[in-house]
Amino acid sequence: MNATPRRTVLVTGSTSGIGEAIAAAFARDGAEVIVNGRDPQRTDGAAERIRATAGNGEIHAVAADVSTAEGVHALTDAVPDVDVLVNNAGIFGAKPAFEITDEEWSRYFETNVLSGIRLTRHYAPRMVQRGWGRVIFISSESAINTPKEMIHYGATKTTQLAVARGFAQEVAGTGVTVNTVLPGPTLTPGVKVFIADRVGDSIPFDEAERRFIAEERPTSLLGRLIRPEEIANLVHYIGSDGASATTGAALRVDGGVVNSIIP
Numbered sequence: 337m338n339a340t341p342r343r344t345v346l347v348t349g350s351t352s353g354i355g356e357a358i359a360a361a362f363a364r365d366g367a368e369v370i371v372n373g374r375d376p377q378r379t380d381g382a383a384e385r386i387r388a389t390a391g392n393g394e395i396h397a398v399a400a401d402v403s404t405a406e407g408v409h410a411l412t413d414a415v416p417d418v419d420v421l422v423n424n425a426g427i428f429g430a431k432p433a434f435e436i437t438d439e440e441w442s443r444y445f446e447t448n449v450l451s452g453i454r455l456t457r458h459y460a461p462r463m464v465q466r467g468w469g470r471v472i473f474i475s476s477e478s479a480i481n482t483p484k485e486m487i488h489y490g491a492t493k494t495t496q497l498a499v500a501r502g503f504a505q506e507v508a509g510t511g512v513t514v515n516t517v518l519p520g521p522t523l524t525p526g527v528k529v530f531i532a533d534r535v536g537d538s539i540p541f542d543e544a545e546r547r548f549i550a551e552e553r554p555t556s557l558l559g560r561l562i563r564p565e566e567i568a569n570l571v572h573y574i575g576s577d578g579a580s581a582t583t584g585a586a587l588r589v590d591g592g593v594v595n596s597i598i599p
């Protein structure tokens with residue numbers, strides 16, 4: 337019986353939060369993992385933390401801004417091939433709809449959508465040539481339940497669903513799958529700041545978390561923020577050999593916050 341080969345896994349935006357947890361999950365499984373963020377020190381720091389828990393996983397750090405074509409070129413020059421691409425890097429924030437400027441709309445699309453498109457255009461055809469690959473876009477429950485104070489963010493997350501489905505159709509029957517994962521509200525450094533902005537930072541975080549879920553995400557069946565490792569569990573599975581029949585799908589790991597039986 338042939339053993340599964342060691343996979344090379346690139347997780348964009350893996351210096352913190354969900355991306356770091358995803359990178360750590362693949363690393364614990366013995367993969368060769370490329371950690372990415374914009375800042376070399378933060379990227380090295382995350383690689384060091386993951387290395388400490390990785391067992392026989394091999395960890396590399398490549399700092400590159402994936403919101404620009406130049407940054408993506410720098411990344412693909414440093415890492416020409418991967419077996420698993422996780423398009424996780426993303427930005428979010430709240431702003432009234434009429435106040436979102438053209439520049440902000442562009443920045444959200446460059447960071448949350450074009451980054452993944454550029455990287456998939458580079459890596460997926462090479463996966464097809466090798467006959468195996470996994471591309472995973474990290475979208476959000478906001479793709480479906482777009483909060484009115486985050487329409488720029490929600491629009492990028494909805495677009496990712498269409499983009500991933502299109503790429504999945506393009507690589508049909510090749511051994512390469514393309515899927516989208518939709519996390520719900522998850523306790524990451526970015527979300528801690530976001531909640532402090534929404535609920536106020538004068539109360540203990542436990543209380544702010546409870547209030548945020550009760551008041552702003554009342555449909556959550558989990559009744560708490562999701563932990564990054566809980567998102568990583570699903571992404572790790574979708575990136576595995578075992579997930580060979582799941583492609584072109586949008587998969588929720590949202591604590592039931594989307595009030596629907598199917599995505």
Ligand SMILES: NC(=O)c1ccc[n+]([C@@H]2O[C@H](COP(=O)([O-])OP(=O)(O)OC[C@H]3O[C@@H](n4cnc5c(N)ncnc54)[C@H](OP(=O)(O)O)[C@@H]3O)[C@@H](O)[C@H]2O)c1
Binds near residue numbers: 353378426523
């Ligand atoms: N947390 C949630 O509740 C939640 C829910 C649904 C979906 N999501 C999605 O999950 C993903 C991760 O969210 P998170 O909460 O873990 O975010 P986070 O804690 O703010 O981390 C964001 C990561 O993205 C990196 N990043 C941002 N812009 C980048 C760029 N231009 N180039 C390279 N890296 C970049 C950051 O690295 P540096 O700052 O070091 O550059 C950091 O590692 C996002 O796509 C988000 O939309 C999150």
